Amino acid sequence: MRASPLLPWIGLAVRLIAAGIWLVAGVAKLGGLTAFRQEVAAYDVPPSGLVEPIAYGLPFIEIGLGAYLLLGLLVRPAAGLSVALMLLFIGVQAQAWARGLTIECGCFGSLSRQTVGLGSILRDIALALPSLLLLIWPARHLSLDRRLLGRSDAFAPGGAGR
Amino acid sequence: MGKALPTARWIWLGTGALVLVIAIVAFVLARGSGSSPPPPAASPSAADKNAPAALVQAADAVGFKPNTEPGVGEIEAKPPSAALPARSADLLQRGTTAPPFTLKTPQGETARLADFRGKAVLLEFFATWCPHCAAEAPHLKAMANSLAKSRFAFVSVNADSEDAASIFAYHRYFGLPFPALLDPGAPAGNFHQQGGPGPVTTSYGVGAYPTFYVVDPRGKVFWASDGEQPDALLRMKLQAAASAG
Numbered sequence: 001m002r003a004s005p006l007l008p009w010i011g012l013a014v015r016l017i018a019a020g021i022w023l024v025a026g027v028a029k030l031g032g033l034t035a036f037r038q039e040v041a042a043y044d045v046p047p048s049g050l051v052e053p054i055a056y057g058l059p060f061i062e063i064g065l066g067a068y069l070l071l072g073l074l075v076r077p078a079a080g081l082s083v084a085l086m087l088l089f090i091g092v093q094a095q096a097w098a099r100g101l102t103i104e105c106g107c108f109g110s111l112s113r114q115t116v117g118l119g120s121i122l123r124d125i126a127l128a129l130p131s132l133l134l135l136i137w138p139a140r141h142l143s144l145d146r147r148l149l150g151r152s153d154a155f156a157p158g159g160a161g162r
Numbered sequence: 163m164g165k166a167l168p169t170a171r172w173i174w175l176g177t178g179a180l181v182l183v184i185a186i187v188a189f190v191l192a193r194g195s196g197s198s199p200p201p202p203a204a205s206p207s208a209a210d211k212n213a214p215a216a217l218v219q220a221a222d223a224v225g226f227k228p229n230t231e232p233g234v235g236e237i238e239a240k241p242p243s244a245a246l247p248a249r250s251a252d253l254l255q256r257g258t259t260a261p262p263f264t265l266k267t268p269q270g271e272t273a274r275l276a277d278f279r280g281k282a283v284l285l286e287f288f289a290t291w292c293p294h295c296a297a298e299a300p301h302l303k304a305m306a307n308s309l310a311k312s313r314f315a316f317v318s319v320n321a322d323s324e325d326a327a328s329i330f331a332y333h334r335y336f337g338l339p340f341p342a343l344l345d346p347g348a349p350a351g352n353f354h355q356q357g358g359p360g361p362v363t364t365s366y367g368v369g370a371y372p373t374f375y376v377v378d379p380r381g382k383v384f385w386a387s388d389g390e391q392p393d394a395l396l397r398m399k400l401q402a403a404a405s406a407g
């Protein structure tokens with residue numbers, strides 16, 4: 001069976017979607033760092049000394065992840081970190097939901113004021129899917145991984161995705 | 163492969179450097195957000211800029227400068243569980259109808275609690291000389307600016323019968339985006355002299371500055387406490403009140 005020539009472009013689209021999610025989430029948080037700090041603290045999970053470093057560091061990590069995925073740099077490690085972060089977010093929201101806390105998710109800063117609950121958890125599961133796909137099949141069409149490191153595109157016909 | 167390996171090493175080194183820079187930026191921002199020293203004067207709201215000249219002159223004569231003391235302004239950044247128990251035993255219980263009021267701003271505009279029906283309201287009782295209130299002010303400003311005005315409202319009521327000039331000076335200094343209301347009682351107070359509680363302050367059982375109430379969209383008391391509060395707790399209570407209503 002011949003692989004479709006469209007597959008690399010589909011892989012690229014998946015990568016850009018994953019990149020877009022992180023870039024939007026990170027930039028939106030940067031627009032309201034004080035509010036995001038309050039939202040992180042409201043989860044009542046991190047020790048108080050870690051609330052501010054998390055709140056002020058996470059948006060930059062998200063933007064960095066988005067940039068790496070956008071450029072196709074270290075696609076598989078970036079996708080792995082994406083999935084790990086999403087699992088962390090899902091876990092933290094699940095415990096808040098289980099404790100009956102009525103708090104804002106804080107996931108997309110002022111762009112979305114969703115309250116933590118089943119809806120926000122399902123949304124994050126859906127948002128983790130593109131990164132999960134990239135972790136399994138790193139899409140490297142039009143990527144720096146391919147250009148600089150000679151890595152193959154898992155979505156390309158015959159691509160091993162190493 | 164032999165050519166790619168050094169490039170890969172450089173990329174990983176660059177990534178490590180990037181992570182280090184992010185860690186440093188986060189650390190610097192976290193340190194910079196410490197709120198112990200009072201903040202510098204903020205840009206006044208449009209309403210305060212257009213205040214009557216007589217009020218502006220009187221406020222200038224007050225010589226307002228936020229008071230501070232050791233330990234003030236620290237709990238705001240902590241998680242909700244860091245909150246201390248309320249000191250006043252007279253605070254209204256949850257489910258009580260919040261006493262209605264009609265009060266005036268320093269500019270003479272009328273504000274009623276009923277104006278905010280349908281929204282979760284954070285009601286703060288404050289004094290302009292109170293260091294805990296001054297520490298809270300920039301946090302409340304940031305919170306008010308970050309929450310949807312269609313669902314949430316913030317109102318401050320002066321709790322020790324201070325004059326319009328003192329309250330205006332305080333409101334202008336912090337650039338508060340919500341009203342600070344006069345609740346005149348006896349004896350009259352000002353920034354330099356504590357006054358007695360006004361009738362609205364008394365009806366809410368205020369015994370410490372600041373005192374906070376979260377009133378749900380139906381006008382019932384949802385939560386109350388006094389003293390400085392973690393931002394996250396106030397935010398959480400407002401969210402819960404808005405959802406409950």
